[in-house]
Amino acid sequence: MALSLPPGLTPPEIAFLCEMELVTIIPRQRLEGVELLAGPIRPLHPPHRSNIPLWLALLLKRQRRANILPPPWLNTHSLTAILDHETEHAETFSPPPRLPPQPSSNTLPTSPPFLPHSTADAAPDALPYHWLELGEMLLEAASDDFEEADNVRKLLRGLREVRMAKLRSGVEVLDAGGGFKMNGVGGIEVGEGRAFITGVIDGLRKIAASREQQRKDRDQEELENGYSGTANYDDDEMDMQ
Amino acid sequence: MSAYYDVDAILTDAQKVPCTFELTVPGLGFLEGNMSGDMKQGSKVELPLWLGEMLALSQSLDTSSLVTIDPPSALSPRVLNALKADPRTVDLRALAPHFYNLGARILELFDEEEMIEVLSQTFKARAALIADQAHNPRGALGEGADFMRGLDENERQLFRAAHDSAKGVRTWMTHLKNK
Numbered sequence: 486m487a488l489s490l491p492p493g494l495t496p497p498e499i500a501f502l503c504e505m506e507l508v509t510i511i512p513r514q515r516l517e518g519v520e521l522l523a524g525p526i527r528p529l530h531p532p533h534r535s536n537i538p539l540w541l542a543l544l545l546k547r548q549r550r551a552n553i554l555p556p557p558w559l560n561t562h563s564l565t566a567i568l569d570h571e572t573e574h575a576e577t578f579s580p581p582p583r584l585p586p587q588p589s590s591n592t593l594p595t596s597p598p599f600l601p602h603s604t605a606d607a608a609p610d611a612l613p614y615h616w617l618e619l620g621e622m623l624l625e626a627a628s629d630d631f632e633e634a635d636n637v638r639k640l641l642r643g644l645r646e647v648r649m650a651k652l653r654s655g656v657e658v659l660d661a662g663g664g665f666k667m668n669g670v671g672g673i674e675v676g677e678g679r680a681f682i683t684g685v686i687d688g689l690r691k692i693a694a695s696r697e698q699q700r701k702d703r704d705q706e707e708l709e710n711g712y713s714g715t716a717n718y719d720d721d722e723m724d725m726q
Numbered sequence: 727m728s729a730y731y732d733v734d735a736i737l738t739d740a741q742k743v744p745c746t747f748e749l750t751v752p753g754l755g756f757l758e759g760n761m762s763g764d765m766k767q768g769s770k771v772e773l774p775l776w777l778g779e780m781l782a783l784s785q786s787l788d789t790s791s792l793v794t795i796d797p798p799s800a801l802s803p804r805v806l807n808a809l810k811a812d813p814r815t816v817d818l819r820a821l822a823p824h825f826y827n828l829g830a831r832i833l834e835l836f837d838e839e840e841m842i843e844v845l846s847q848t849f850k851a852r853a854a855l856i857a858d859q860a861h862n863p864r865g866a867l868g869e870g871a872d873f874m875r876g877l878d879e880n881e882r883q884l885f886r887a888a889h890d891s892a893k894g895v896r897t898w899m900t901h902l903k904n905k
Contacts, residue, residue, distance in 0.1 A: 695834050
């Protein structure tokens with residue numbers, strides 16, 4: 486009857502999407518360029534840096550053909566600063582990285598996997614969308630490329646805890662018709678919070694269903710009686726919040 | 727509102743609500759345990775919600791309905807006051823296994839703004855606690871055991887959802903290490 490998978494993406498699926506992110510590597514071997522559906526990969530010339538998708542970087546790293554340069558936000562200094570920001574601002578998440586200026590008409594527009602949020606010249610003070618997945622994968626595959634891998638791992642865990650606690654405490658402000666600000670929340674966090682948050686909203690809507698029905702009936706009546714209802718409707722909306 | 731085959735909806739409808747008969751009904755005494763007698767006017771009987779609702783809403787010829795429904799004891803003012811005082815300590819499962827669904831059905835019949843407010847606040851406050859329990863792997867045996875036993879069916883589903891998604895992420899992380 487029902488689909489066996491829950492709605493949304495599972496963590497492995499989110500991680501799969503994350504593997505499209507560009508990371509910076511220092512190749513150890515000369516490699517020919519490859520033409521792929523997702524775009525060409527330029528020839529690798531050691532010791533010149535190159536930006537390639539994460540899946541290829543992990544593959545080359547496992548074969549010891551390249552070293553990965555961790556993005557600037559993935560070190561103890563930046564993560565500590567972000568963690569401080571998270572604990573100081575109990576209400577909001579740390580802001581996502583700024584988007585580049587609107588590309589001019591003759592360049593290709595950029596979308597998340599192709600934004601250089603995780604390359605060596607990314608902004609050091611903001612967590613990109615795939616921060617947790619990327620961080621975990623890099624720490625697993627290339628921990629020897631980090632200066633203090635254990636501390637970075639500890640900070641990532643700390644950040645995850647702080648942010649999940651915020652996401653959970655967000656239900657206090659939820660309403661049957663209300664919203665919840667999720668600016669800066671990462672991909673895997675959305676996947677983890679989805680089932681719970683939608684469950685809470687569904688439950689609240691069920692409880693307030695009779696009120697909603699009343700409001701609908703009233704709106705219907707006002708619509709039939711003439712145009713005078715619009716101002717009232719706004720007032721009601723304000724009362725609901 | 728709910729699907730025809732939804733087990734939870736069926737179980738919600740099977741919960742008993744107190745009803746008062748407004749008319750004397752011949753031969754209906756078996757509802758009271760009186761096998762051959764009549765149902766006297768003014769007698770109070772606990773009827774399943776679906777039956778009580780049908781009898782209360784069906785209009786007879788002289789426009790007075792057969793029974794009137796009273797709010798069930800699970801939603802009495804005493805319980806609502808307890809929920810207002812502290813939503814976390816009330817054992818909802820003991821009151822009604824489908825507490826919120828029952829509340830929603832009752833609210834379809836009665837117009838009570840305050841009850842909506844109390845139930846919403848209760849649900850929110852308890853949801854936050856459920857989330858904490860779901861993310862804390864030893865929560866089921868620790869200090870929250872009493873609270874977890876008192877969850878109603880909706881809240882249990884919520885707990886399962888939150889627990890499963892947290893588990894999914896943890897499994898992915900350990901899988902990453904074993905690769």
